[in-house]
Amino acid sequence: xxxxALRSFLAFIDTGSFTRAAKQTFRTQSAIxxxxxxxxxxxxxxxxxxEGRQLVLTHEGQQLASYARRLLSLHDEAVSSLKSxxxxxxxxxxxxxxxxxxxxxxLVFLIREQLGPVQIxxxxxxxxxxxxxxxxxxxxxxxxxxHPDSEEGHFLMHDQGVWYGTSQxxxxxxxxxxxxxxxxxxxxxxxxxxxxxKQEISFDLISCSSSATxxxxxxxxxLAIGAMARSSMAPxxxxxxxxxxxxxxxxxxxxxxxxxxxxxxxxxYAKSISHGFQRNPPVIPCDSQPMDxxxxxxxxxxxxxxx
Numbered sequence: 379x380x381x382x383a384l385r386s387f388l389a390f391i392d393t394g395s396f397t398r399a400a401k402q403t404f405r406t407q408s409a410i411x412x413x414x415x416x417x418x419x420x421x422x423x424x425x426x427x428x429e430g431r432q433l434v435l436t437h438e439g440q441q442l443a444s445y446a447r448r449l450l451s452l453h454d455e456a457v458s459s460l461k462s463x464x465x466x467x468x469x470x471x472x473x474x475x476x477x478x479x480x481x482x483x484x485l486v487f488l489i490r491e492q493l494g495p496v497q498i499x500x501x502x503x504x505x506x507x508x509x510x511x512x513x514x515x516x517x518x519x520x521x522x523x524x525h526p527d528s529e530e531g532h533f534l535m536h537d538q539g540v541w542y543g544t545s546q547x548x549x550x551x552x553x554x555x556x557x558x559x560x561x562x563x564x565x566x567x568x569x570x571x572x573x574x575x576k577q578e579i580s581f582d583l584i585s586c587s588s589s590a591t592x593x594x595x596x597x598x599x600x601l602a603i604g605a606m607a608r609s610s611m612a613p614x615x616x617x618x619x620x621x622x623x624x625x626x627x628x629x630x631x632x633x634x635x636x637x638x639x640x641x642x643x644x645x646x647y648a649k650s651i652s653h654g655f656q657r658n659p660p661v662i663p664c665d666s667q668p669m670d671x672x673x674x675x676x677x678x679x680x681x682x683x684x685x
Contacts, residue, residue, distance in 0.1 A: 379420060381453055383413040384446040387425070389637040390414075391435070391443055392530055401513035402637035417442070447645065454644035468497040469641050472508035472520030476560070476590035476610035481631065484660040485521055485534075488651045493642050504588060506563045512634065518641035519648070523565065523607075523629045531632030532645075532652040535609070535659055539566040539626025541618045542611060543603040550603065550620060554580035558593045558602035561586055566605045566626050573624020607631075609660070 382403070389399035390410070400407045418425050425439035435443065469489070473482045478500075486498055501508070501517060508520040524530045543549060549556055555574065559567045567586075574581045584602040587593055590610055597604045603618060605626055611617065633648050633655075 379417065379449075380413070381450065383417050384450055385637055386410050386413050387417060388443065388446050388450065392634070392637075394528075394530075398509075398513055399637070404515065404638055451645040451649075455646050457640075458642050458644055467641070468499045469493070469643055470499050470501070470516065470518045472501045472503060472511060472517045472522075474505055474508070474521065474523065475502040475588060476593075476606050477521055477631070478502055478590070479612070480609055481521065481534075481660055484655065485633070485651070488654045489643065489647075491654070492647045492650055496642065504561065504563050509634075512636040515636065515638055517636055518639040519633060519635045519643050522632055522634050524632050526628055526630050528630070531634035532648045534631045534633055534652060534655040536628065537607045537609045537631055538628050539569065539605060540608045540611070541570075541603055541605050541620075541623050541626070542615050543597055543618050544600065544614075545616050547597075547600065547603065547618075549600070550618060550623075554582040556582050556584050556602040558585045558587075558596040558604045559583065560590075560593065560606065561588050565629060566607075569626050570605045570624060573626075577622060577624065579622070 386399055386403050386405065389402045390396055393399050393402065396407050396410055400410050403410070405413075414425060421438070421442070423438040424436050425442060426433050427436050428434075471485075471489075473485075482500065489498065490496060501511065503511070505520075505522045505524075508517065508522060511517045512520055521534070522531055526536070557570065557574075559570055561567065571581070571583075585592065585596050590606065593604045593606065594612060594615065596602045597615060607629065608617070609631070633651060635643065635645060635648055
């Protein structure tokens with residue numbers, strides 16, 4: 379079987395889209411379709427079937443996916459091991475800004491434990507943007523946030539969104555409720571605003587930023603409460619607990635590899651890093667601060683502008 383066709387096949391499985399698979403493999407969608415047809419002809423089996431409007435794997439497709447991952451892992455390992463020891467190309471890694479202080483150092487430690495003294499260039503951006511950069515071939519890999527029911531990437535850890543503030547904060551008693559959030563492509567952004575509106579809690583969106591440092595700065599200054607992943611919490615901040623605060627979604631954090639990357643970070647290494655991350659997860663120091671339910675809540679229209 380053609381290695382490139384198997385790579386395209388797995389790119390579709392990992393991204394759930396022939397459009398993104400085509401981008402990651404630097405091919406057209408028609409070329410991807412032709413590769414899939416040739417695989418089906420070679421195996422004399424259907425690999426895909428329609429379920430409503432979705433294209434899913436057949437039983438034979440699921441079997442091939444298992445073999446394809448092993449074949450590509452062995453292929454990439456062979457290529458990597460035969461490369462010159464003088465290869466000094468840096469590893470291009472993406473990371474959401476909110477994980478840069480807490481999770482990224484642990485990931486870098488595990489990568490260097492596997493690959494040796496490789497130089498790592500880090501790009502901080504949202505998970506949506508990092509996927510786009512991998513599709514363009516501008517990143518070798520990225521730490522991403524995914525939905526818990528997704529199969530994207532190599533699993534690192536579960537996490538949950540939390541509301542947080544300073545231990546001296548009385549902001550939960552203010553109306554409108556002052557909040558600071560990430561930009562609209564963050565999963566916690568929509569959950570926070572939708573939840574507050576459904577509960578008819580007035581709010582004032584003080585700031586909307588792609589920077590975790592900016593959000594924490596607003597919170598530390600006493601201007602707002604924030605919403606981010608528990609693993610992104612800083613030791614001087616506290617999780618705020620109140621039964622009326624909207625719940626924020628659970629997420630998975632994964633290490634995803636770009637399909638066409640020629641870096642030394644192969645799927646086999648990523649699997650080892652995944653196991654290491656789960657065996658020895660980073661310690662996230664943060665406390666919880668219970669809060670009383672305020673009275674007299676009314677809904678007010680709030681102007682929101684995120685740039």
